[in-house]
Amino acid sequence: MNTDAASAPFIEVENLRVFLPTGDKSEIEAVHRVDLVVRDGERVGLVGESGSGKSVTGRAIAGLLPTSPRVRVSGSIRIAGREMVGAPREAWDEVRRSHVGMIFQDPLTFLNPTMRVGDQVAESIPRSREGDRTQAVHGFLRQAGLEDAPRVAASFPHELSGGMRQRALIAIAIAKLPSLVIADEPTTALDATVQARVLKTLDETVSQLKTSLVLISHDLAVVAGMTDRLYVMYSGRIVEEGPTEQVLQDPQHPYTKALLRSVRSLTAPGVELYSISPQLRRELAEAMTDA
Amino acid sequence: MLEALEVTKVFRGRHSTAPVVAVDDVTVRARPGQFVAIVGESGSGKSTLARILLDLIPISSGRVELDGADLKTMDAAARRAYRRAVQAVLQDPAGSLNPRKRVDRTIGEVIRLHGMASGRGVRDKTVEVLELVGLSPADRYLDRFPHELSGGQRQRVLIARALALDPRIIIADEAVSALDASVKAGVLRVMVDLKDRLGVGFVFITHDLPVVQKVADYVYVMRNGKVVEEGEKDAVFEHPEHPYTRMLLASAPVLA
Numbered sequence: 001m002n003t004d005a006a007s008a009p010f011i012e013v014e015n016l017r018v019f020l021p022t023g024d025k026s027e028i029e030a031v032h033r034v035d036l037v038v039r040d041g042e043r044v045g046l047v048g049e050s051g052s053g054k055s056v057t058g059r060a061i062a063g064l065l066p067t068s069p070r071v072r073v074s075g076s077i078r079i080a081g082r083e084m085v086g087a088p089r090e091a092w093d094e095v096r097r098s099h100v101g102m103i104f105q106d107p108l109t110f111l112n113p114t115m116r117v118g119d120q121v122a123e124s125i126p127r128s129r130e131g132d133r134t135q136a137v138h139g140f141l142r143q144a145g146l147e148d149a150p151r152v153a154a155s156f157p158h159e160l161s162g163g164m165r166q167r168a169l170i171a172i173a174i175a176k177l178p179s180l181v182i183a184d185e186p187t188t189a190l191d192a193t194v195q196a197r198v199l200k201t202l203d204e205t206v207s208q209l210k211t212s213l214v215l216i217s218h219d220l221a222v223v224a225g226m227t228d229r230l231y232v233m234y235s236g237r238i239v240e241e242g243p244t245e246q247v248l249q250d251p252q253h254p255y256t257k258a259l260l261r262s263v264r265s266l267t268a269p270g271v272e273l274y275s276i277s278p279q280l281r282r283e284l285a286e287a288m289t290d291a
Numbered sequence: 292m293l294e295a296l297e298v299t300k301v302f303r304g305r306h307s308t309a310p311v312v313a314v315d316d317v318t319v320r321a322r323p324g325q326f327v328a329i330v331g332e333s334g335s336g337k338s339t340l341a342r343i344l345l346d347l348i349p350i351s352s353g354r355v356e357l358d359g360a361d362l363k364t365m366d367a368a369a370r371r372a373y374r375r376a377v378q379a380v381l382q383d384p385a386g387s388l389n390p391r392k393r394v395d396r397t398i399g400e401v402i403r404l405h406g407m408a409s410g411r412g413v414r415d416k417t418v419e420v421l422e423l424v425g426l427s428p429a430d431r432y433l434d435r436f437p438h439e440l441s442g443g444q445r446q447r448v449l450i451a452r453a454l455a456l457d458p459r460i461i462i463a464d465e466a467v468s469a470l471d472a473s474v475k476a477g478v479l480r481v482m483v484d485l486k487d488r489l490g491v492g493f494v495f496i497t498h499d500l501p502v503v504q505k506v507a508d509y510v511y512v513m514r515n516g517k518v519v520e521e522g523e524k525d526a527v528f529e530h531p532e533h534p535y536t537r538m539l540l541a542s543a544p545v546l547a
Contacts, residue, residue, distance in 0.1 A: 191498055194332075267505060
């Protein structure tokens with residue numbers, strides 16, 4: 001897939017706008033003029049509060065927005081050099097089949113309940129791949145941290161625990177040897193110890209395969225430990241972007257500063273609990289309508 | 292003081308499955324003016340324990356006592372008083388609020404039902420508890436429906452509804468887990484404030500360890516239905532004894 005210019009980012013999003021219908025025949029602009037790039041092998045974090053537009057952005061990049069004429073997308077999403085805004089469904093299918101793996105918060109909605117896990121992993125392996133497919137399936141399950149691969153492969157999703165399902169999704173996502181994995185709140189529903197193990201698994205598999213990663217989460221601590229570069233979203237906009245370390249240590253935007261202050265106030269001893277004031281939110285909203 | 296003493300809860304197996312011991316010989320204590328945390332993961336029995344403390348399910352053995360009075364031997368009036376004194380704030384504020392009731396009705400009905408006030412007093416009490424949880428000025432919130440409130444505001448309405456009954460202990464089961472950091476900080480501040488100003492006690496049931504470290508006075512760690520470790524917050528966080536506690540502490544991602 002690196003047939004195009006090797007220097008071009010794998011994902012290039014420019015001036016992306018997404019309008020979603022609301023109940024009363026009007027629409028809201030969920031994503032407003034977003035620019036975003038993901039280079040080969042890069043790990044990018046997309047953080048924001050609920051309603052910030054981070055998940056809608058992630059779904060747009062994966063071509064998974066609802067297919068309704070009332071969902072409007074404009075701007076540009078180039079994946080491996082190919083323009084995807086307005087592309088036919090087959091083109092998106094091809095991108096997802098061979099380039100982009102996805103992991104979402106609720107694995108049950110993405111796993112087929114009537115199909116054994118092993119068959120779902122096998123489906124994901126490119127047909128061109130040679131060798132024993134059963135061995136390959138077990139290999140991917142093990143790589144996703146499921147040591148008892150033969151048993152897991154023979155199981156249906158409902159027979160697995162939450163953490164194992166999430167790992168099964170990782171196995172399915174990596175089995176296609178994707179150039180990019182998009183993970184949207186992959187561990188939010190999991191217990192802390194399970195979350196730690198799943199994140200470690202994701203970290204290791206992405207490193208081994210040299211896959212790019214877009215990690216979307218409201219949890220800054222999770223994203224901070226996993227990514228090289230950070231985009232901070234608020235109210236449908238990217239308000240700040242930069243190397244993860246730099247954004248965390250030296251935030252520039254008032255929203256990023258307030259967000260970090262509130263996150264740190266939840267853990268730092270002796271610091272008063274801080275929540276972003278309605279006053280600041282009003283000011284941010286005003287600044288955005290001016291822009 | 293609210294106490295669960297050597298409490299065991301066994302759920303009978305369905306069909307041919309074996310019975311499940313959800314809570315196994317557990318003793319926990321909560322005092323007004325104290326922030327007690329019960330920490331555990333899925334299947335630890337912490338939510339079952341919450342339902343036991345709220346008198347929502349019967350126990351298999353042991354005792355639940357409020358100021359030394361055994362819940363089992365209470366008459367109907369004493370039991371009603373218990374249910375006023377021990378209030379719940381649960382995880383999903385949207386699911387715990389009737390979408391068709393405005394805030395004033397949601398809280399006013401509870402006040403009237405329990406005879407906490409009548410006539411004009413109902414509205415005064417409603418305004419008082421809304422102001423206490425920081426929904427101020429209360430007039431702005433009285434005629435709102437749940438869908439017209441943010442997640443943090445809904446959680447505050449639930450706390451206000453609990454406060455309307457002058458509780459001594461509030462059982463908060465994952466009450467802030469689903470909230471964004473900023474909103475979580477705001478709701479926690481309300482709880483700490485109520486503890487300090489009104490002397491309300493909190494039993495905080497959660498898997499969110501950083502939050503426990505921030506606000507708790509005393510910590511119980513549960514696993515597989517048992518309390519595996521307990522102690523003053525600082526002692527548990529600085530010198531965790533049980534390997535499971537150490538693993539939990541190591542698992543929590545913290546932003547430097």
